Amino acid sequence: MMGKNLEICLNADDHINLINNVKTAFKAGASRIELCGAMHLAGLSPTPGEIETAAKALPSNGELLVMVRPIAEHFNVDAALLKTMTSQITRAAQLGATGVVFGAIANNELDVAATAKLVECAQRNQLATTFHRAFDCITNSRSAIKMLTNLGVDRILSNGTHWADNSNVMHGLKQLQSIIADANGQIEIVIGGGVTANNAHILWQLGSEHLISLHAYSGVLNSAGLVDPLLINAILQRSDNEQSKHD
Template identity: 75%
Template sequence: MGKNLEICLNADDHINLVNNVKTAFKAGASRIELCGAMHLAGLSPTVEEIESAVSALHANGELLVMVRPVANQFNVDAALLKTMTNQISRAAKLGATGVVFGAIEGNKLDITVTTELVECAKHYQLTTTFHRAFDCIDDSRSAINTLTELGVNRILTNGTRWGENRNISQGLDRLQRIIANAKGHIEIVIGGGVTAQNAHSLWQLGNENVISLHAYSGVLNSCGLVDPSLINSILQTSINEQTSHD
């Protein structure tokens, strides 16, 4: 059973970015997701921001770069697709280990665009995460199957409909179904409101399947700095949960 903690960091915080990356890994995080413009739910970071994060990357740590050039939409036309593939190439050349993206048509997975994005990432040997555009899709079971077949490594979700701003605790039943439908063939990353207080119940959803938790504000102190004690608290619940199943 694999359980990892992924920390989302705001790339716009130039003053604290390097220290936050170092602190997150030192405290036990497995991965960093680097996003710009978190006030717009996360957009593609700049070259300089990626370079800063890479400079602080732990030897065994993973750096996932958001590939989302435009806010307020997940529909991808030909011009935007070209921009996204260019950003994937850029992330790889700058030292990222993975990319995060999503593409939908209405309330369905955009298979054509997603296929091209995955193939581009694979060309550069990057891991792939399909972000919370997944939470706009009506038929999640079909989307999970297709994303698995395409070779996507992870799906990020919090079990609630995108844009409804509902608490992650309101998505537990759907998260259980998503994890069950994934059947351990694709990693489910639970994010969007993860805290030290609710981590225990979220880790429990994994059972024998591969899941990760994805935390943002839940690991930051009042000054916007990554707080090692909060990371430790989330990870400790994982250790305790692992022990209870052994």
């Protein structure tokens, strides 16, 4: 399994290239797409039309994860926002998503009550769940990992640095090692935030004995903003090389 689960974040606002980008990503070996609108705001919920478009281009074995983040300002979820998010989760399922990506925190700790309701809604709609980089705002990551695992969340997205720092994943290697150790194979750790063909071989090694995947955005785009199969191949090939060393 190691080295095979590559998740590609796609900008849903790029309507002209969306279908081709989805098809190219999977053809080149990606396992999943994370669909986000408003990437200039670090990714918000895409529109129903964008979800439908991406779902139609999905191969039978491909996963389509939909960002559920209605507002950019913060990760606090009040009752009104929770209602919006659960309705977006249900809508995503109806439109062909296989998973959703969300986060809810309060005072730099996991908002257990809101997260539980979001997970429950997703599971009711048979969707996989990823807790996004709101995780990287949480003070006590070990405790959060345990709670997210207990809530039945499938994956946690992190790059090992504080969300507000806007730092490259390579600055978070030590923290990622701790996170992966704390997860102990009970919950998948998705490593993202600066993943490229140049650093993938180091990142794959972090998960040689644990459940991890990589998440790339700009690292798989060419100068025209299109998904480049050669860059995806390079990220996956690095992992294949590492795998052969362990075999």
